[in-house]
Amino acid sequence: xxxxxxxxxxxxxxxxxxxxxxxxxxxxxxxxxxxxxxxxxxxxxxxxxxxxxxxxxxxxxxxxxxxxxxxxxxxxxxxxx
Amino acid sequence: xxxxxxxxxxxxxxxxxxxxxxxxxxxxxxxxxxxxxxxxxxxxxxxxxxxxxxxxxxxxxxxxxxxxxxxxxxxxxxxxxxxxxxxxxxxxxxxxxxxxxxxxxxxxxxxxxxxxxxxxxxxxxxxxxxxxxxxxxxxxxxxxxxx
Numbered sequence: 001x002x003x004x005x006x007x008x009x010x011x012x013x014x015x016x017x018x019x020x021x022x023x024x025x026x027x028x029x030x031x032x033x034x035x036x037x038x039x040x041x042x043x044x045x046x047x048x049x050x051x052x053x054x055x056x057x058x059x060x061x062x063x064x065x066x067x068x069x070x071x072x073x074x075x076x077x078x079x080x081x
Numbered sequence: 082x083x084x085x086x087x088x089x090x091x092x093x094x095x096x097x098x099x100x101x102x103x104x105x106x107x108x109x110x111x112x113x114x115x116x117x118x119x120x121x122x123x124x125x126x127x128x129x130x131x132x133x134x135x136x137x138x139x140x141x142x143x144x145x146x147x148x149x150x151x152x153x154x155x156x157x158x159x160x161x162x163x164x165x166x167x168x169x170x171x172x173x174x175x176x177x178x179x180x181x182x183x184x185x186x187x188x189x190x191x192x193x194x195x196x197x198x199x200x201x202x203x204x205x206x207x208x209x210x211x212x213x214x215x216x217x218x219x220x221x222x223x224x225x226x227x228x
Contacts, residue, residue, distance in 0.1 A: 037151050038101055041117055041166075045109045060116055061163035061186075062154075 006050050007071050011035075014042040026069045031062070040065040047071065053078045089218040091196070093155030097210045099144040106138060114138070117166045122146055125173045144210035145203040146171045152214040153181060153199065157190045164190060171201065179203060181214065195219050 001009065011030070012021040018034030035043070043065055048054055055064070055078060064074045105113045114123050126142040150169045157164070164187035171179045181199040183191055191199070195218040204211045 036097075037095075037154075038097055038105070038147055041113065042105055042109070045105075045112055045116070048112075057165065060165040060167075063161070063163040 003072060003075060004068070007047070007068055007075070010043055010046045010050055011068070014046045015039050024068060026072075027067050030066055030068075035065075037062060043071075047075065051075055051079060088220050089195075091156045091158070091216040091218070093152035093214040093216075095148040095151035095155065095212055097144040097148040097151075099141040099205065099207065099210050102144040102147065102210075103140040106140060106143070114143075117150075118143065118146065119167050119170045121173075122171055125171075141205040141207065141210050142203075145205045145212055148210050149179070149181070149201050149203060149212035149214060152201070152212045153183075153187070153216075156196070156199065156214050156216040157187065157194060159190050162186055162190070171203070191216075 008021040008024070011017060011024070015021070015030060015033075015035040016039045017024075017030070024030070024033065030040070031037075040062060044055060044060070055074065059074050059078075063070065065071055118126075122143075123138075126138045126140075126146070128137060128139055147166075149171050150166055153169045154164070164183075164185060168183060168185040168187040170182045170184070172182045173179050179201055181201050183199075194216075196216045197219040199214055199216045201212060201214045
């Protein structure tokens with residue numbers, strides 16, 4: 001799976017969205033699409049499992065998980081180098 | 082003209098389903114707990130005695146604390162910068178009630194907003210946990226303009 005496919009798969013399983021994850025644009029506000037703050041924590045932990053890393057302390061906040069775009073940026077930062 | 086603004090009061094409310102917290106604890110275990118809650122919060126919600134099959138934590142109490150953290154965010158109204166979950170701590174007092182203690186970015190946001198104090202009330206049943214947070218801002222001089 002590509003990074004985008006993995007992110008969408010995690011969102012489908014954990015974000016409790018009101019719409020299918022595959023229908024989301026990269027910049028769709030995930031909280032506006034129905035993801036609760038609590039669900040965003042599950043998304044974070046499931047992303048760590050999927051990509052085999054741990055988000056840094058500075059990334060443990062809502063804004064990191066507000067869109068596919070912001071998640072992709074965070075994943076890129078964590079997997080770079 | 083300069084006028085003294087009246088005290089501003091902000092209110093935040095949030096609800097969390099304890100079953101969702103139970104599912105997160107079951108799925109992610111300590112990783113979930115330590116990313117969201119402080120050591121004090123985790124200890125406060127640990128069951129001292131439990132029956133066979135009962136979870137190690139009072140998930141409804143964890144859910145109420147999560148709701149309180151989210152309610153605090155609604156009071157802080159962050160734009161852009163978002164505090165991490167553990168920078169908002171529900172500190173249980175000897176008498177049993179909780180006080181909110183902020184650190185890091187959450188404390189900075191509160192200072193920036195002029196929030197002089199926060200008060201919280203938690204409640205939970207088996208199917209729902211809730212928290213209300215009230216924040217009050219010190220009256221500050223501010224410029225007002227006549228048309």
